[in-house]
Amino acid sequence: MGFNFSKNEFNQLLESLDQEYQIYAPVRKKNKDSFSANDLITYDLVKSLEEMELTAKSKYSAKEIVFPIRETLFHFVEGEQFMASDTENKYIIFLRPCDRNAFKRLDKIFLENGPEEDIYYKRLREKVKFFVIECTAGFDSCFCVSMDSNTVESRDYSAFLRFEEDGVSCEVNDQDLAAEFEAQAEEIDFEPEFIRKNKIEVNLPDRDKLTNEVFEHQLWTEYSQRCIACGRCNTSCPTCSCFTVKDVLYDENKKSGERFRRWAGCHIDGFTEMAGGHNFREEYGDRMRYKTMHKIYDFGERFDFDMCVGCGRCDDVCPEYISFSKCINKLSTIIEEGV
């Protein structure tokens, strides 16, 4: 079902949805980025169209709403464990097709990889409805078309929205929400549009041509000299799903505390460190190689699509101007032309 809203009508819809849902969308925070006089585009709660930043890419994705940066797993008192209580909130997340597709990757790891579902991810994920923001122009560092994540199937969203000068047109295919949309707007025919060409294209290397020599290639040594292992590419990535579990004991009562998890990244020191201090990837270039292979090979070997969605955030945040899309293309050239 398609609908057309004036801005005012759309705000009324948001007001109505706000009764039941926490609505997350990209927002612009003036002068709040890491460096002075730079705006931070990030996810936050919104109640109106005017609060949303729909013309810029968010620095971080919406991942943190479903996979929080720090999440308590359970509390303990002496030996007794009490699972952290669940939220009663329900969420609507406004996001672009690449980011919606990133959740498909997270779903694979948290819900399908291994023998059991991740209960913490699952119980938040089930509370989310996705409102996909139509994105036909992309941004400078995007390469979603090459990663086949520029489009979204209608079963993967509750609503698909086109934001225009004078209003919002959209498609709704969620029975829970149809009535609220109908109440606010006129019905129209709506056909979602997707970006079909990015400024950047990557050539994915042929899986079968990957040789041992590629792992040893000088390409990775160069990254050893540039990467500073800050992990920004990991934290900004909408598909990075790794985490570390830690315990804390409360100062007031050392017999009680909590076990929590927090984001971890394969570029960051200690990621592979075992008891006794052995690390498997000391060289930063090896970490770049590992991440690259994971994003464009290894994940795809286990599931039926690659992990990287081509959002380009890792390029946007790298303090050393390392470009992941350039890395993929260099790797491709090396593999095609022979090592």
Add this chain to the structure above:
Amino acid sequence: MALTAEKSLKNPYLSQKAEILEIFQETEIEYTFRLESDFELNFGQFLEVSIPGYGEAPISVSNFTDQWLELTIRKVGKLTDKIHDLETGDFLYLRGPYGNGFDFENYRGKNLIIAAGGTGLAPVRSLIEYANNNLDQLSDFEVLAGFKDAGSLLFERDIKRWRQNFDVLLTVDKTCDIWGECVGLITEHIAELHLEDISNTEVIVVGPPPMMKYSIIEFQKLGVPDNQIWVSYERKMHCGLGKCGHCKIEDNYVCIDGPVYNYADVKEIRD
């Protein structure tokens, strides 16, 4: 703070309490803890072991029966320091078992050689015990165990008992020796093995990464094909559930796909 006990919900991150029944000193820094257990275990699997407040770590089950299991734990950090303060009657917190473990069917009726370096003996100890009790299910059985020095020798009481039934070759890297026996790297002793029926031989190699690498090379030189070599990889198996990512090597999650692999399947993979 609202505490809600939701234990009925399936939560693989919650662990269960297990009483320490006995503690055996192995070395100055390694002790074996025998714990009450109703886990259904396979040889070479591991558990996530914790004391709430001090963290959690993957530890191989170093032996088990229907009533108890053993964990051989080296004192190397915050959690294991705390574990070493525990006494009989205290509790550890366990979840698992995780990993595939060794399938005895791969070795039944064969000549089985196990080469273990240092604490690598722990994950194969339950398999060795089974073999010791069922020698008729193997054509031949031999264990090569390498240690850094006499002070790091593990399972001394077991080795003496095993030796009544099959060959256990002990090697020591450093000058001091164990019981007046051979000294030198385990790899040198692999080279001296006389394998009579290679097509009916299976080899298990477990230990620190360099020991495994060079031991495998020696077995290959003897003519053992890669698909008759089995390895158990130690990585940072942090969640045990295939989620946290720390133990991944290429497309393998060691915690769920391993830690036991046929070498032919993993010889090309890179950390």
